[in-house]
Amino acid sequence: MTKQSHAFQAEVAQLLHLVTHSLYSNKEIFLRELISNASDACDKLRFEALADTSLYGEQPELRVRIAFDKAARTLTVTDTGIGMSQDEAVAHLGTIAKSGTREFMARLSGDQKADAQLIGQFGVGFYSGFIVADRITVESRRAGLPPEQGVRWTSDGSGAFEVEAITRAERGTSVTLHLREDALEYADGWRIKELINKYSDHIALPIQMEGEQWEEGKEEGQPGQMVKTGEWETVNQATALWTRPKKDISDEQYTQFYEQIAHDWQPPLAWTHNRVEGATEYTQLLYLPSHAPFDLWDREKKAGVKLYVRRVFIMDEAEQLLPRYLRFVKGVIDSADLPLNVSRELLQESRDVRAIREGNTRRVLGLLEDLAKAPAAATPAPTADDAAVTDVQDKNEAQAGDKYATFWREFGAVLKEGLGEDAGNRERIARLLRYASTTSDRASVTLDDYKARMKEGQKAIYYITADSLAAAKGSPQLELFKKKGIEVLLMTDRVDEWSLSFLREFDGTPLQSVAKGAVDLGDLQDAAEKKAAEEAAEAVKPLIEHLKEALKDSVEDVRVTTRLVDSPACLVVKDAGMSLQLERLMRQAGQAVPATKPVLEINPEHPLVKKLEGNPHFDDLAHILFDQALLAEGGLPQDPAAYVRRVNALLA
């Protein structure tokens, strides 16, 4: 093969442009990315060699070496990992294969500052080398291929790369950066060591540098200098972080390890690190991120936990290790019992894996309980500057110790899925729930809080589901509850109604939607009120019959209610029915929903209702009443034009 020139995939060219322009202020991350790739390559070799030890050839040692040459202005990262064949070099170093990176590209806004933050969330891997290099040369040979089948890849990062065959004695890859004029600081032993310390100390492989020592000037007046000794020295700790005792690991090291495995450059909210002994032995290091990833709602989203067996990396995204409703958790599980050749299929059936999953679930719920219990320190008053920047306020929230509020904002809706998914832990999950209510706009009310505030004689926990907080708060169904000072939980997540169908009661008290079934406040209504209601119902019986007839195509039933105070009418569904809001959500999601008709409830005390009987426009008024009730709870009239026509006719 002679030299071949290839154009970068369009997205790569775009990414390169962005990387070199917006990551300018954070140049040093390139080294972390290259070391991380080298370490991944070694993990891959170790894994493939489980089935074929001959892949090690004559080089059993897995390591990363970093060399620099001040005079030539180069920095080289060499690993003894899996390496790349010629085809692989073309495929991997010229395209963007990862869906995550493609998603990232799609989200770029063109605003450099915002984009640079986004990069933080995604990590740009190999291409970050071009922040500091105006040319990169990669030489590689894949494990198992003969020396003549090596490859050299070069590019100046401007649109194309060249590939040629070379003979390479060693297996693995070396990446040489030809440093830009303004990045010469990276051809310096101290600087490199500092970065390894900062970013890669926890990498389980030895990272080596050639030793240097000070040599005085040979002649009088000549300055001394550092010279290389020819000995390679390991400069990192080179033990997998999770295998070290907790007390030897600093918060900073935990955070850096998180950044590495989660590819998230924002510090985690919290973590839990344990060695579990007993029938199933494993080490768990699990993190709660501080913000939701872009693909949290992707049904195909992979779990974020890596599986190791006795420190050998086995697989990313081992979804059996945590239930789906904890899919936001990142971390590492290192099992002492699983066989090294464990496959995804085997994981599904393994009893050890089941025990690990249960153990992980307990730990994460325990961690959340601890966070929820931690007293929230007083939030510092935002300064005038802060007020304009929501990001800063969010940070304050986290700094102030109210980590649980941050967690809940980012992941609460996912945790709610657990009510349906994990019957065994339903109680624990229920105690972690937070909702807004008629007494708090913030999602901060627990079911325990609610119960403690219940009125004497109140027999249920009341809630309403709606598309937004404003719609929930303005709902006519709340009128009587407000008048009587009874708290109602306001729920606005899509998952709320579904998840509550699994939580019929909390601590012995039933949960009751205020938009379902006839309202029965039981002992909260006194005898006089009940009597008045009965009399009113009797009085409007003929009206009810008329309305039923006029609206027979739209409603299941018409009845009198006491739940309304200021509104003339509202819509409710029957007890076991799906709420109108859920019905709309499911239709929007393209699901077939059986057509159910709601029940129209009217307020016999309302002037509009009183005007109905005998009115020459009865039919129009009846329809307007119905359509307005629909509007009030977030729906749309079936025939909006007819609605407008009717209202206009009455206004004229």
Ligand SMILES: Nc1ncnc2c1ncn2[C@@H]1O[C@H](COP(=O)(O)OP(=O)(O)OP(=O)(O)O)[C@@H](O)[C@H]1O
């Ligand atoms: N040192 C290396 N040895 C072998 N293959 C490598 C090496 N560096 C990069 N590659 C290959 O190039 C691909 C692209 O690397 P890049 O760093 O851009 O993305 P990534 O490593 O897949 O993602 P990320 O860095 O976000 O984890 C890798 O997936 C890998 O196949």
